[in-house]
Amino acid sequence: xxxxxxxxxxxxxxxxxxxxxxxxxxxxxxxxxxxxxxxxxxxxxxxxxxxxxxxxxxxxxxxxxxxxxxxxxxxxxxxxxxxxxxxxxxxxxxxxxxxxxxxxxxxxxxxxxxxxxxxxxxxxxxxxxxxxxxxxxxxxxxxxxxxxxxxxxxxxxxxxxxxxxxxxxxxxxxxxxxxxxxxxxxxxxxxxxxxxxxxxxxxxxxxxxxxxxxxxxxxxxxxxxxxxxxxxxxxxxxxxxxxxxxxxxxxxxxxxxxxxxxxxxxxxxxxxxxxxxxxxxxxxxxxxxxxxxxxxxxxxxxxxxxxxxxxxxxxxxxxxxxxxxxxxxxxxxxxxxxxxxxxxxxxxxxxxxxxxxxxxxxxxxxxxxxxxxxxxxxxxxxxxxxxxxxxxxxxxxxxxxxxxxxxxxxxxx
Numbered sequence: 254x255x256x257x258x259x260x261x262x263x264x265x266x267x268x269x270x271x272x273x274x275x276x277x278x279x280x281x282x283x284x285x286x287x288x289x290x291x292x293x294x295x296x297x298x299x300x301x302x303x304x305x306x307x308x309x310x311x312x313x314x315x316x317x318x319x320x321x322x323x324x325x326x327x328x329x330x331x332x333x334x335x336x337x338x339x340x341x342x343x344x345x346x347x348x349x350x351x352x353x354x355x356x357x358x359x360x361x362x363x364x365x366x367x368x369x370x371x372x373x374x375x376x377x378x379x380x381x382x383x384x385x386x387x388x389x390x391x392x393x394x395x396x397x398x399x400x401x402x403x404x405x406x407x408x409x410x411x412x413x414x415x416x417x418x419x420x421x422x423x424x425x426x427x428x429x430x431x432x433x434x435x436x437x438x439x440x441x442x443x444x445x446x447x448x449x450x451x452x453x454x455x456x457x458x459x460x461x462x463x464x465x466x467x468x469x470x471x472x473x474x475x476x477x478x479x480x481x482x483x484x485x486x487x488x489x490x491x492x493x494x495x496x497x498x499x500x501x502x503x504x505x506x507x508x509x510x511x512x513x514x515x516x517x518x519x520x521x522x523x524x525x526x527x528x529x530x531x532x533x534x535x536x537x538x539x540x541x542x543x544x545x546x547x548x549x550x551x552x553x554x555x556x557x558x559x560x561x562x563x564x565x566x567x568x569x570x571x572x573x574x575x576x577x578x579x580x581x582x583x584x585x586x587x588x589x590x591x592x593x594x595x596x597x598x599x600x601x602x603x604x605x606x607x608x609x610x611x612x613x614x615x616x617x618x619x620x621x622x623x624x625x626x627x628x629x630x631x632x633x634x635x636x637x638x639x640x641x642x643x644x645x646x647x648x649x650x651x652x653x654x655x656x657x658x659x660x661x662x663x664x665x666x
Contacts, residue, residue, distance in 0.1 A: 260286070260322065263625025264311070264329040264430070265438070266421060268296045268464030268487055269505075269580065271310045273318040274622035275326065276630065277609070283630050284609030285623065287322025289314040298464040298483050299335035301420040304427065311428040328431040330629040332438040332621055333378065333421055334465050337414035340437075340479030342383070343369055346405045354387065354396045354404060362406040369410070376418050378435055379411040383475040394474060409476050411437050433629060439467035439479060441624030442578045444631075446602030446617075447471065456573040457595075458602065459558050460621065461581040463487045468558050470567045477570065480561045482554065486581035489550045496546040497538060503528045507543065508584070514551045516544040518586030551587065555594045571597060578602035580618035 261283065265272040275287030291313040295306030315326050345366030349358050367380055385393040387401035396404065418435060425432045442460045443452075455472035464485045470478040489512075494504035507527065513519050523540045562568045574597040577588065582601060591599040604614050604623040614623055 260324050261626050261629040262318070262326050262329045263441070263622045263629065264315075264331045264425065265441075265622040265625060266296065266301075266307070266311070266332060266424070267293055267334075267462055267580075267621075268299055268485065269293055270463065270618075271314040272619065272622040273314045273326070273329075274614070274619065274626050275318050275322040275324060276607070276623075276626035278630055279608065281608065283607055283626055285607055285611060285614055285626075286609050287318040287320075287324060288610060288613060288619075288622075289316065289318030289321065291317065293463070295424075296464065298485075299333075299462065299481075300337065300417050300464075301424055304420065304424055307424045308427045311424060311430075315428060315430070326430065328433050329425060330625045331421055331425055331432050331435050332441055332625055333413055333418060333435045334438040334462065334467055334481065335413070335417055336465060336481050336483040337417050338411065338437065338467075338479070338481045339375075339413075340409060340411045342477075343367065343408050343410055344405065345408070346403065349387070349401050349404050352400055352402055354399045354401065356397065358404060359385075359396060359406075362404050363408060366406045366408045367410065371412060374415050375412045376415045377410060378413050378418065379409070379437055379440065381409045381411070381476055383407040383409055383477065384473065392473065409479070411440075411479060434632070436625055436628050437467075437479065438462070438621045439469040440476070441622075441628055442467075442602060442620040443469055443471065443476075443624065444627045445604040445607075445620045445624035446576055446578055448605075449474075451573040451576070454573045455570045457562060457567070457571040457575045457597075459555075459575060459577050459579075459582075459591075460602075461485060461554065461577065461579040462621075463580065466554050466558060466579075468561050470562065470565070470571060472570045478562075478565045478567050480565070482557050482561070484550075484554050484557065486579070488554075489547055489581065489584075492546050492550050493543065497527050497543070498530060499527050500530055508547070511540055511543055512547050512584055513540075513544045514584050514586035514590045515548045516541055518589055519544055547584075551584070551590060552594070555591055559595055574598035574600070576600055576602040578617040578620040582617045 261276045263274040273289040276283040295303035343366045347362045385396040386405040439460045443458045452471040458469045460467040462485045466482040468480045490505045494501045526535045527538045
């Protein structure tokens with residue numbers, strides 16, 4: 254296989270599927286040149302619970318992508334999700350040296366905003382500037398070169414459990430991959446599916462994955478809120494398996510082929526064949542009964558997502574509406590039900606502004622993988638593309654301890 258160093262790889266390690274997206278950097282953005290997917294084994298609610306099974310699934314997805322792209326994959330940008338993810342806003346203030354904002358001033362004010370107590374069992378994975386305020390002038394996105402004596406920064410900090418982040422890196426390493434960076438999956442999905450005007454006006458992205466549902470709110474061009482719910486498409490399939498007494502794999506197939514988010518959106522009350530467990534004969538079940546099993550769980554997921562917005566005070570900051578991504582968002586009738594619950598316009602989050610195999614990835618289920626590749630492309634343009642996690646690298650625990658030592662004994666000038 255060829256070794257084209259300019260290719261960027263996104264690795265979406267999901268609860269129900271592993272997705273690998275291989276992209277080539279171009280003048281106009283990225284072209285998708287390879288895709289690999291494989292059923293995920295070894296994760297629960299977005300968290301690794303079986304390393305060997307996860308590694309095996311990653312290897313199968315990587316091999317498929319390598320064959321399509323004719324490229325040997327050695328490094329990836331990996332996504333991370335799970336109910337252990339926590340996001341919060343912070344604020345910092347510094348005096349501007351020489352009355353003109355320089356890069357050192359920007360770094361100092363962000364460091365001041367980051368100076369919050371974080372437990373040792375948690376790792377900061379993102380520090381995202383929201384806006385800068387210079388001498389009471391707010392709404393500044395790029396402060397370099399501006400004049401002033403006092404600068405404030407509002408930032409959004411995303412943390413993850415150290416053990417969960419470490420296990421994601423370990424699984425990729427055992428599959429023979431270097432992890433260039435770990436990226437919060439809803440941020441990656443937003444990178445692929447949101448438009449700039451939506452980010453400016455205010456929009457909520459909801460990524461309904463297999464084991465978790467991720468919520469992210471953007472307004473004024475920056476992220477304002479992130480949260481993770483421990484429910485997803487896996488729970489819908491499990492409800493079907495229990496309710497119809499059928500194997501889980503068959504429940505997943507039935508959900509995709511015949512499932513409707515609510516019975517009032519059911520086009521016709523057909524009868525479907527449902528395989529039984531233990532070698533018993535298949536049974537004939539009304540499609541309406543299937544919908545009555547699906548509807549309460551879908552309603553619960555969307556209602557909890559809306560409640561998270563209300564709790565964060567964000568329900569009135571999304572005039573652009575809601576964008577749904579993730580494999581479960583393809584469920585028939587889900588968009589209509591979401592519009593009723595959120596009382597706002599809802600659209601599917603389909604990856605845009607990419608070339609190559611764009612027709613293949615025009616599905617919400619590929620939004621995270623494509624977004625991870627876009628994230629890697631942006632790091633390359635900024636000259637920051639270097640591996641944070643290498644094979645046989647020190648553990649995240651060691652890096653956290655080193656960070657604390659640097660904080661206590663470092664030079665504060």
